Each structure stands twice: as structure tokens, then as C-alpha cells.
Amino acid sequence: MTVRLLLASASPRRRELLSQIGVAFEVKPSAFEERMDPALPPEQLVVQNALGKALNVQKRAPAELILGADTVVVFNRRIYGKPTGPADAGRMLGxxxxxxxxxxxxxxxxxxxxxxxAERATRVKLRAMTPAQIAAYVAGGEPLDKAGSYAIQGLGAALVEQIDGCYSNVVGLSLPLLVDLLAEFDRRVF
Structure with a gap:
């Protein structure tokens, strides 16, 4: 049986990940405003945002299975969401x-x-970069809509020196975790 759901996100990366495991979906972007409350532990922040997105879409589709997700990067107890622009992306990468x-x-x-x-945490180490390398990467535009200002599935893969944990989690959706949650709703990917 094919798993079908509504994706409460416009993220092309999440669409690609769902397609990769054969989940049929319809994109229904959420109007939920993500919170970036530094007082919340990141584990709580991402699940609250994910749930807020899913519940927002549920108002328009009350009988559907809805998936919400949220990703942040944390360094030195500071939460890094999506950059506000090129200068912010350069600062984050620096x-x-x-x-x-x-x-x-x-x-x-x-x-x-x-x-x-549910939430998943993955540790990532970026390589050392010169200011010129950071500026060139930012100028290409790839980091401007990514938490932490890099895309591990794109050119940003060349910035990643090591990873400890789930790769798809860094892309924006832990597939093993999703498969486990879907099973709780009697939906099986395999």
C-alpha cells in the first residue's frame, strides 16, 4: 500500500526525500509562523514548530495525514535558522x-x-574556510534558504568535513525517524 500524506512545507529538499522512499504526497505549505525562541531547548523548538505547521494545514484538510517538519542548527547553544540575507549567511558560515x-x-x-x-539530532563538522571561500559560496545563493546557511545535499557538501548521525536529518527530514512515525499510524513504507 502506498503511503499518502500532505506535506506542510514548500521545501524542495523534503519533497525529494519523500519521493526517494516512495511516499506519495501533496504539497500544502503551512502559514504557521516559525518560532525562534532561544529560551526553548532546540529539541522542543523544532517539534513545536513542526506540530504548528501540521496543525495549521489540518485546518484546511481535517481528515488527511499531514507531515510537518522544522530544522535548526545549534552551535555554542545558539540557534541558527535560515539567514536573513547574504551578510547573515556569511556570518553564520564564518x-x-x-x-x-x-x-x-x-x-x-x-x-x-x-x-x-519526534526529533533527531545529527552532529556535523564544517571544514575550515577562508573568507573568500565563504563569500563565493554565499554569492552562489545556495545558503540563503537553509538553516545554518549550507546545503549538505548541494554544493555545500564540499563544506562538510564529517557527519555523526543521520544524513537525511541534515537535509531536513530524518527518513528513518519518519518511517517509524508512519508505522505508528499504520502506514508502511516497506
């Missing part, structure tokens, strides 16, 4: 370069009155 940081992704599945949330 701080992350040569360092280990943690990528947190929260997932929420909602169907009628049931919901489940």
Missing part, C-alpha cells in the same frame, strides 16, 4: 567553519485527532 555543530529536525504527523512528534 562562525560554523572549522567547528562541530548540531542539526535538529523535528517531525510531526497529524491525522484527525491523533498526532505524534
Amino acid at each position: 562562525e560554523l567553519q572549522g567547528q562541530w555543530h548540531t542539526v535538529y529536525t523535528g517531525i510531526a504527523l497529524v491525522e484527525e485527532r491523533r498526532w505524534r512528534v
Whole structure:
């Protein structure tokens, strides 16, 4: 049986990941405003944002299975979301370069009155970079809509020196975690 759901995200990366494991989906971007509350632990922040996105879409599609997700990067207890522009992306990369940081992704599945949330953390080390390398990467535009200002699945893969944990989590959706949550809703990918 094919798993079908609504994706409460416009992220092309999440669409690619769902397609990779054969999940049929329809994109229904959420109007939920992501919170970036530094007082919340990142694990709680990402699941709250993921659930908020899914519940927002549920208002328009109450009987559907809905997937919400949220990703942040944390370094030195500071949360890095998407950059506000090129200068912010350069700043983030300048701080992350040569360092280990943690990528947190929260997932929420909602169907009628049931919901489940979970999160996954993956450690990533970016290579040391010169200011010119950072500027060139930022100028290409790739980091401008990514948490932490890099795309491990794109040119940013060349920035990643090491990874400890789930690769798809860094892309924006932990596939093993999603498969486990789908099973709780009696949906099987395999």
C-alpha cells in the first residue's frame, strides 16, 4: 500500500526525500509562523514548530495525514535558522567553519485527532574556510534558504568535513525517524 500524506512545507529538499522512499504526497505549505525562541531547548523548538505547521494545514484538510517538519542548527547553544540575507549567511558560515555543530529536525504527523512528534539530532563538522571561500559560496545563493546557511545535499557538501548521525536529518527530514512515525499510524513504507 502506498503511503499518502500532505506535506506542510514548500521545501524542495523534503519533497525529494519523500519521493526517494516512495511516499506519495501533496504539497500544502503551512502559514504557521516559525518560532525562534532561544529560551526553548532546540529539541522542543523544532517539534513545536513542526506540530504548528501540521496543525495549521489540518485546518484546511481535517481528515488527511499531514507531515510537518522544522530544522535548526545549534552551535555554542545558539540557534541558527535560515539567514536573513547574504551578510547573515556569511556570518553564520564564518562562525560554523572549522567547528562541530548540531542539526535538529523535528517531525510531526497529524491525522484527525491523533498526532505524534519526534526529533533527531545529527552532529556535523564544517571544514575550515577562508573568507573568500565563504563569500563565493554565499554569492552562489545556495545558503540563503537553509538553516545554518549550507546545503549538505548541494554544493555545500564540499563544506562538510564529517557527519555523526543521520544524513537525511541534515537535509531536513530524518527518513528513518519518519518511517517509524508512519508505522505508528499504520502506514508502511516497506
